[in-house]
Amino acid sequence: MVHTLKQEDLKQEADPSLKARKFVLWLFVVSSTIMFGGFTSYYIVFAASKGKGHGLVLPDVFMYSTAVLVLSSVCLFLGAKAVRKQNIQQQKMFLWAAVVLGLGFGYLQVDAWSALFQSGAALVNNNAAISIIYIVSGMHLLHIFGGLGIIGNSLWGAYTNVSHEKAVYRIEIASIFWHFIDILWIYLYVFLLLNS
Amino acid sequence: MAVIAMGLSILFRIQLAWPDKSFPILETFLGKWAEGGRIKPDFYLALVTIHGTIMVFFVLTAGLSGTFSNLLIPLQLGVRDMASPFMNMLSYWMFFLACIIMMSSFFIETGPASAGWTVYPPLSALPKAIPGSGLGMTLWLASMFIFVASQLMGGINYVSTVLNMRTKGMDLWKMPLTIWAFFLTAILGILSFPVLVAGVVLLIFDRSFGTSFYLSDIVMGTQVLPNEGGSPILWQHLFWFLGHPEVYIVIMPALGISSEVISVNSRKPIFGYHAMVYSLIGITILSFIVWGHHMFVTGMNPLLGGVFMITTLIIAVPSAVKTFNYLATLWRGNIRFTPAMLCAIGMVSFFISGGLTGIFLGNASLDINLHDTYFVVAHFHLVMGSAAIFGMLAGVYHWYPKMFGRMMNAKLGYLHFWVTFICAYLVFFPLHFLGLDGVPRRYYAFTEFEFMQKWVTVNIFVTWSAIVAALAQVAFLFNFFYSIFRGKKAVQNPWESNTLEWTTPVEHLHGNWPGEIPTVYRWPYDYSKPGAEEDFIPQTVPYSQTMSSNMPHDFEGNAESERIQREWDAKNAPDKADVHFH
């Protein structure tokens, strides 16, 4: 069995573990990419063996949601800049914007699902290539919620006046993750567009 | 968990040995699953499935790489704590939760998952096909999902710790082989487990929401199912893309532990340290491109079969290198047979035997007749069920003083090793021949086939051996628990070993080292170095203190140090200078 270590030391040795923990996040990014790689390779093999993909024109909503997500990433980027300049006011503003846009993205995704559903491409479908659209966007949405949590943590820091160092660390974590899911979504979207 | 899984295996071995005898005592324990004292076919399959799952994932993955990575990565690298202790704790509790969910499936009406540990759909997707595919399978999937999350968190933590937090002087090429093994194992896990998650998610949707990822053209009885277009083969691809790396996730820590134990107890440097590392790296990379050897006879494109055959047999090369290096390490050693050393030698023996049978299976043409027979069962029990387990036992015996500050009883250890070692061969060796006779695995009883009757006596023998082996584990368990409280107090470095973990005090401390973390100056395998007084030089001893035993390549081309050494040699040991600097 695994035994655990307690976290309370580390006052000495100016935290090599911060760097290590950032690295942890990168590794998480890798493994999550691989999971989506699993889905997309399912799609590729499936489409290759059946000689057909999902065969749909993806609903326009996906386009809007993509734009919203990119915008949200931009906000986060500006927010990160603000943190480095220790401009709490701007930080709060941009982070809130990122969060709201993130939520908007979530809403639009659900909207896209209902558009898909109405066009007859339901989740339960005899073409697994269509079902998988729901799966990848759904799993991605879960990541979005995780990401919102991390941004929220940074935002919380802005209200509770954490040390500058910590604030930078939090916003860095949030940026890595949020930009990652942004790029991930663009990848998935382009993938689905190309492989219809 | 290991004990439970072993208990399950004894149950189904009993069924195989005495297919038509009844054991009313079983009914007492198992109730309706063993009515009249006989295990039912469905329950037999459930036993096999849960036994496999627990052993592969919960014991050999979590128990082996999980436990020892947690113990040794910080201690052997000179780290106070993991990169993210919080994630580590989360990983632990999620593992615990996964165990509970898995076991809870024994309490439900329809019984645990029964589609084999590889849970191939459609069998695993249709409760109509087998009762275990009802709630039992849902629990299995939930448990595996949590388990994978736990492993990922653990693995990510290990990799990050190894890469970022090593103590001063501990460059990658000074790491003990154990750490190399855990590190590469963790990388394997990070790169392969997510694919299992993808597969599991799709299976969950097929089961609970009616999608058709893996299902198509299915008629249960005369009921035509609506699913269309999916392919069960795709599950196998996703599963084995994890599944094959998984078997190396299981064996690599065992290989790493054995390297360390063999080197320490032969009082010799491990032979070909670099080759050992490169072969581990080779195995890591290759293990991602061999998964198709589990699917030679699924009906996939035969061209793929050919490709996977080539990659599979290539992976046997690094395995061979490792084996020969172990043998070379023993050569002219000064071997101390501690229980850990015995287990490490046992592990080498099993690794050879099982690896060689892998060569049969990796050959697609031969696999046609061997796939899904007892030959496969024998193969993976030798490499996984025996070699990996012995690696784990070696680790427990070796690092027990580090874990509990006390020693285990060596004589009980000898007894345990010898009985287990002999019985494991008695159990698994004969099984090859069942396979060569065309006896398929996962058969509930051999009663329905004339030609299998002759194997029933063999089965009885195998079952008895398994029971004896299981009883021998009592010696180990007793030793383990008794020694926690009553074992002889350990000294700081009981095996006279070079690695860092033995520089920590016997009593555990928060942060591992009381003062500064020690600095590392040399590789971990300076055993019996000529010119040195003792037969070991810990990693923390700088070269300046061992002038009499330094060798030119110790300095890795540092001209200044070489010059100093040369001068020293010329003054103090002219003959040595002669030997080394010409």
Next chain:
Amino acid sequence: MSLRKYISNKTIAALAVIVTVFANTSAFAQEAAAGAAAANKPVDMFPIYKSAAFYTMLFLLLCLFIAIVGKAITVYELTREAQDKPAGINWNTVNGVLFVLFLIVGLYGVYFEYTVHGHMILPDAASEHGAKIDQMFNITLILTTIVFIGTHIVLFLFSYFYKNSGKRKAYYYPHNNALERIWTIVPALVLTVLVLMGFLTWRSIFYKIEDPNNKPLSIEITSQQFVWTIRYPGADGVVGLKNYKLITGTNALGMDFKDKNNLDDQQADEMVIPVNKPVRLILTSKDVLHSFYMPHFRIQLNTVPGMTSYFEFTPTITTVDMQTKVNDPAFKFLFYCSKICGSGHYNMQKVVRVVSQAEYDAWVVKQPKFINNDLRKQFDLPIVPEAGAPASAPADSTAKPAKDSSAVAMNKPALKK
């Protein structure tokens, strides 16, 4: 990380396991009680408990014995130590000797296994490609046995010879590039040879060039829980189309009788094939995965719902010849299932009979057709008065599902396609 913290963590874990096990057993016991009551089948448990108790006692006695021996050894060693004599038992020697003993007994064991159990395995392959596989197997066996024996001799003898004696120092020998190169390259070469041979054999099995003068006989095998259905192509030599959506109680395979090729398809209860004539197996599955396994011919291929797979082979030995060869007049070729498929997995077999062409010709005309008047009615085909062969013959595998009438009803809409 304090020790106490560490232990308590372990203890929690251990406790939880114990609780789980306990809960397990007690729940099982409850269920058992309920089960026993329901089954109304009182079993006298006393003798059982007695024998269980007996074995437990026996084991405890054994433990006691071991404990006493262990104590005796310890005491002996302690007294030696107290008297300043060299340690009583040199465990390094003991273990080293045990390794040698293990080697000797083990080698004998391997010899025993190879000769005794090795003679209980499948007889020589009864098919063309099977002979190639056997040859490959033998080559691999010889090579691996050499390595197996060689490395084990080295392993255990090294363990014996280089056991700690207290006098020597080990030889510092960290690496030798030449040596390492040798044992990388030699296995690589050997494996290359094996791969090449395996690859050629594999290709010859799956990429067959058809001989126009010796066209293969097509036989379709359909698996379902837990029976096989064998379909012969009939006079036209073509197995007709089928569609799983057409499956009903009377049309177990879902054959589409609009397809003329189906009209003469025959059902057989065993697989009879003419010797030395290529056979092309068409493998399909109705429900879950199964695996068509015909080991005497070195054939195995999964049957997959939604996918048809093919295996072509040529039988070379008739059943009768094989009976004389293995000296067993009861010998039968079989095919059975080797992929876990549910509770009846362990009993899914059919007999295979390899016969002369003449015998085959005589046998095959006697096999019943799938088509019957019920089916003709369903597919709007002209009804034919009952002829010689009893049309109800296929009942054996189809009758069972037919009971499921609600399912049949559900099926109707599917027929449209």
